[in-house]
Amino acid sequence: MLHAGETPPGLEARAGDARLRFAADADELVGALPGSDVLLTWDFTSDAVKKVWHDDLARSLRWVHTASAGVDRVAFPELLAAPLTLTNSRGVFDRPIAEFVLGAVLAFAKDTARSLALQRDRTWRHRETETIAGRIATVVGSGPIGQAIAQLLAAAGLDVRLVGRRAADGVHAFDELPGLLPDSDFLVLAAPLTGATRGMLHSGTIALLPERARVINIGRGPLVVQDDLTAALASGRIAGAALDVFEVEPLPADSPLWTMENVLISPHMSGDVVGWKDMLVELFVDNLERYRTGRELRNVVDKERGYVSSSGGRA
Known part of the structure; x- marks a missing residue:
């Protein structure tokens, strides 16, 4: 499992036996992606994933989660065409x-x-x-x-x-x-x-x-x-x-x-209230447990429409 950006509060303690790789920028992401099956994009303003993406590098990915309601930073054609599930943080904001x-x-x-x-x-x-x-x-x-x-x-x-x-x-x-x-x-x-x-x-x-x-x-x-x-x-x-x-x-x-x-x-802060990062981690950790146990993921994005069009979906 891989994360890009700052360390989400409490994630390491709650990730169970998942092996975490952290990438702060595009250069680090290139080295961390191979072999990863889950990608958490914590910095919703970053275009690092799009910058480094190619199919061979991300071949092992099965699930990408973004810590935002909008998915426009990661919904580029190559990722959308890949055989993976995309989820967002709908409900937090x-x-x-x-x-x-x-x-x-x-x-x-x-x-x-x-x-x-x-x-x-x-x-x-x-x-x-x-x-x-x-x-x-x-x-x-x-x-x-x-x-x-x-x-x-x-x-x-x-x-x-x-x-x-x-x-x-x-x-x-x-x-x-x-x-x-x-x-x-x-x-x-x-x-x-x-x-x-x-x-x-x-x-x-x-x-x-x-x-x-x-x-x-x-x-x-x-x-x-x-x-x-x-x-x-x-x-x-x-x-x-x-x-x-x-x-x-x-x-x-x-x-x-x-x-x-x-x-x-206001500087893109309309949904950022005290405790919002904890809520983002809570949602991701719940989905991570669902992913590991083969259950339905929350907030699965319809790749054709660009948003969550139903209450669920499968990994």
Whole structure:
């Protein structure tokens, strides 16, 4: 069994008799992969696996697990074509991300950023703020994270429309999205990054939003054509954005997004709450025991769709 990145807390003590090989970078990964049957990619921002992959090097692999909900860093064609199982960390981030989204909605409605700026200037300026009750939130992504967001926003009084790949009970199909945008007060992007969703928010779809709309992206940066969104924010075409993910991370220091008063920026941390790494280890250790005993693995990714499309799957 092999791990790439920093040492996950408690993994060595809980891995049983599994033989661990650690690789901190691509060079070390080249030496550690041969003969390994399991690969844990702990650093979800790393492209090391893609950089070093070739079929002979990874011939022994039977299972790859990523410590993230998104699999875009490891879902490259060669790995997807290999006879192995891919799993993710679905379920760990659902509630934390939903709380983050609700916090962003409230921050916009209650003009929190301006209050903090005025406080720093010791300026007393009375204003009226917005209520979120009855506002419309369109949440794109009907997986566990999107569902958790929808439930929490609905509990706070918003009218929520959930959008998924295809229509289902309480879920709009992705191709219905253009018709949902014109009256959306909040557009929340929680979809996996796939060929269908890459660049889904661009100048054309932004033009369908009302000027009062705020965009919240907690999915993946490339869901958005960032230059188009930046232009819309700068011109006042839409009212604001809360962005946790970006096309390039870290966000470059010269990006105009940093200085926009109507933009809230966070460094890809919407799901990272106290204890999140322990929860990631807990999930992996449970799956490792399932793998060793030939039982069904949790969070098996549908390689064609690029996300978990059912509750299980077999190694």
